[in-house]
Amino acid sequence: xxxxxxxxEALVFASEQSITLDEIKASLKIxxxxxxxxxxxxxxxxxxxxxxxxxxxxxxxxxxxxxxQFLTKKEYHPTVxxxxxxxxxxxxxxxxxxxxxxxxxxxxxxxxxxxxxxxxNCDYAVMKLLEKDLIEIQGKxxxxxxxxxxxxxxxxxxxxxIKAVNDLPQLKDMRIDQGNSIGEFVEETHVAAIQAEETQVEETQVEExxxxxxxxxxxATQESxxxxxxxx
Numbered sequence: 471x472x473x474x475x476x477x478x479e480a481l482v483f484a485s486e487q488s489i490t491l492d493e494i495k496a497s498l499k500i501x502x503x504x505x506x507x508x509x510x511x512x513x514x515x516x517x518x519x520x521x522x523x524x525x526x527x528x529x530x531x532x533x534x535x536x537x538x539q540f541l542t543k544k545e546y547h548p549t550v551x552x553x554x555x556x557x558x559x560x561x562x563x564x565x566x567x568x569x570x571x572x573x574x575x576x577x578x579x580x581x582x583x584x585x586x587x588x589x590x591n592c593d594y595a596v597m598k599l600l601e602k603d604l605i606e607i608q609g610k611x612x613x614x615x616x617x618x619x620x621x622x623x624x625x626x627x628x629x630x631x632i633k634a635v636n637d638l639p640q641l642k643d644m645r646i647d648q649g650n651s652i653g654e655f656v657e658e659t660h661v662a663a664i665q666a667e668e669t670q671v672e673e674t675q676v677e678e679x680x681x682x683x684x685x686x687x688x689x690a691t692q693e694s695x696x697x698x699x700x701x702x
Contacts, residue, residue: 471502471504471506474498474504474506474514475514475517475518477498477501477502478498478511478518479518481493481494481497481498482494482515482518482531482539482540483540485537487537487539487624487625487628488533488534488535488536488537488538488539488624488627488628489537489538489539490536490537490538491512492508493537494506494511495507495508495511515531515538518531522540527543528542528543528546529541529542529543529546532631533633534627534628534631535624535627535628535632535633535634536633536634541631562598562602563595563598565590565592565594565595566595566598566599568588568595569584569588569592569595569596569599570595570599570604570605570622570626572584572587572588573599573605573620573621573622574622574626574635574638575638577621577622578608578609578611578619578620578621579620580611580613580617580619580620581596581617581618581620582617584596602625603623603625604622604625605620605621605623605626606620606622606623607619608620608621622635
């Protein structure tokens, strides 16, 4: 298995999200037919980590979200953060930010439960969070009507650089800010206190919501029919 370490490094480098040991193992088997154990992969990953400890490199290999990813070292965060803020690709409205915080701390949670906490409709916020790949549909609730339930995605953990949702700060340790970035969560006790104008969306946004709801409804209906057919 020549160049095993280099191929593992290439896989981690090319992965847009954290890559797991199983994914690395499967990729090597598909490409070379190698039967590499997880222990062998971990040994090489340690060597790769040590390689980038040097100050000559502005990035390092870290374990996050049950996988591995190259990330910028802490001393370079301000520079990269400035670029991210400039592009504002991940900027969220207050409504979206609060919806995301509820999902993060209550997951899996249905839209009805989110709306009960916030006190307002959250169709548009949920739709936008799905588009940004920060949340995902995890399945259906056992409640009447079997509503869809939502949870944070791997992209969410990748963005915050955490291994699991349990690594999120405790609500009692949070500070409420008036900012408008993803990381500025609000305390659950204040989630319901949002401005009414945030629920007023433009006609084009309403159309987006209706279309998204129709797609989700059709998907749920198809799954229900499929379950019925299987039982029959």
